[in-house]
Amino acid sequence: MNLIIKYMAIAIVLLLLQSTFANFITLRGIAPDFLLIFVVVIALIEGRVTSMVYAFILGSIFDLASGGVFGLSSLSKVIGAFIAGFFFNPNKTQLTLGSYRFILIILFVSVIHNFIYFIVFVQGTEFNFWNTLLKYGIATAFYTTIVGVFIVLYFSRKYGVIKNV
Amino acid sequence: MRRFFTILVEFKEYFLLILFIILSLIFLSLNDNIQIKKIRTLTIGMIGYVQSTINIVPNIFDLKRENEILHKMNVALMDEVNKLREAKLENIRLRQLLKFREESKYTFVAADVIGKTLHLQKNTLTLNVGIKDGIKVNMPIVSPQGVVGKIIAVSNDYSVGQLLYNRDFRTSVKIQRSRVDGILAWDGGEFLIIKNVSKKQDVKIGDIVITSEYSNIFPPSLKVGTVISTSENELNLFKNIYVKPAVDFTVLEEVFIITAVPDTQKISLENKVARNK
Numbered sequence: 001m002n003l004i005i006k007y008m009a010i011a012i013v014l015l016l017l018q019s020t021f022a023n024f025i026t027l028r029g030i031a032p033d034f035l036l037i038f039v040v041v042i043a044l045i046e047g048r049v050t051s052m053v054y055a056f057i058l059g060s061i062f063d064l065a066s067g068g069v070f071g072l073s074s075l076s077k078v079i080g081a082f083i084a085g086f087f088f089n090p091n092k093t094q095l096t097l098g099s100y101r102f103i104l105i106i107l108f109v110s111v112i113h114n115f116i117y118f119i120v121f122v123q124g125t126e127f128n129f130w131n132t133l134l135k136y137g138i139a140t141a142f143y144t145t146i147v148g149v150f151i152v153l154y155f156s157r158k159y160g161v162i163k164n165v
Numbered sequence: 166m167r168r169f170f171t172i173l174v175e176f177k178e179y180f181l182l183i184l185f186i187i188l189s190l191i192f193l194s195l196n197d198n199i200q201i202k203k204i205r206t207l208t209i210g211m212i213g214y215v216q217s218t219i220n221i222v223p224n225i226f227d228l229k230r231e232n233e234i235l236h237k238m239n240v241a242l243m244d245e246v247n248k249l250r251e252a253k254l255e256n257i258r259l260r261q262l263l264k265f266r267e268e269s270k271y272t273f274v275a276a277d278v279i280g281k282t283l284h285l286q287k288n289t290l291t292l293n294v295g296i297k298d299g300i301k302v303n304m305p306i307v308s309p310q311g312v313v314g315k316i317i318a319v320s321n322d323y324s325v326g327q328l329l330y331n332r333d334f335r336t337s338v339k340i341q342r343s344r345v346d347g348i349l350a351w352d353g354g355e356f357l358i359i360k361n362v363s364k365k366q367d368v369k370i371g372d373i374v375i376t377s378e379y380s381n382i383f384p385p386s387l388k389v390g391t392v393i394s395t396s397e398n399e400l401n402l403f404k405n406i407y408v409k410p411a412v413d414f415t416v417l418e419e420v421f422i423i424t425a426v427p428d429t430q431k432i433s434l435e436n437k438v439a440r441n442k
Contacts (some may be wrong), residue, residue: 120193
């Protein structure tokens, strides 16, 4: 129960960060996806089901808060959480979170997440899907991955993974 | 039923995925729903409030780029402001010239000053009008403020004028208030000078100096300047009157040339009488 409250608190803080603070660190309109990082971390610690529940709730609230297409973030984040769940291994959680593997997972999930997001997003608009994906999707994925490096540093210090790997 | 639950538990992740995807698709279809819009408005309002409170924090990555853009914009705007300021000043000057021209009884040729010297003993200005425009030597040069000088050389397209601040310049003037006559010249100092005026003559500081009827070049009553000071010598019967020109030569850009030629009949008669003396 305590864990759920802890995750909820972190989720609310990240939601606020994503809706406000992310605007201050944008690079030519590109902002890192804190919520996706959280969803991936939950998927690696708690597994697919918990991660998808958080992904759905956070995605829906973020869509409402950001003024974006309602249901789009929840859809892409749920699929992102599902894919991140493939890397869930209760015996290797610390190793995964505190090493370069996490960075690769974040990059992979982020690319898939943005792929799905922009497939739906460009519908009914004059945006070219591949151009949009390359210009925003891939760039966002890399920016999110860079932020993910800090998560790796945090967990590697917490678990002392770097010394053990 | 039991078997169904077993399958459900076994494949719960996939069922959950399908459930959430279906819910998300329903949400996508509800984007135009009024309730959804109201919830969205409420949520955006709350987030907007939080955002406005932390808005004092600048975007650290965009600051440099924004600064560069603002810098370029600033340069462009400064250039624009300078052009507008120039246009405004030119407009004021041209309005003054137009007013002067309309009010005056003389015929003028307008000219732009395309060159001038102000720090020599024989200061001149170059104008963009010449013989083609009807300009001749000895024609007076004036501005709305007063007398500038006279033409001393002319070519087809250009002419050179002798300024009041020129050692060779001489002209008859008078004090407007007391009608005291004198010859105005320049001895290289800060001000023009009217020499050898009798100590008894009524001249006060602030008196306006105008061209007199005795001048063979300048029409009478054109403003020349203002008496700025006088100096008297106890051993002498005369005093010097220092005059500040009405025209500021440093900012002179447009002038008029009065196309009145000197009265040759009057000049020749005066010369004849002088020779007989």
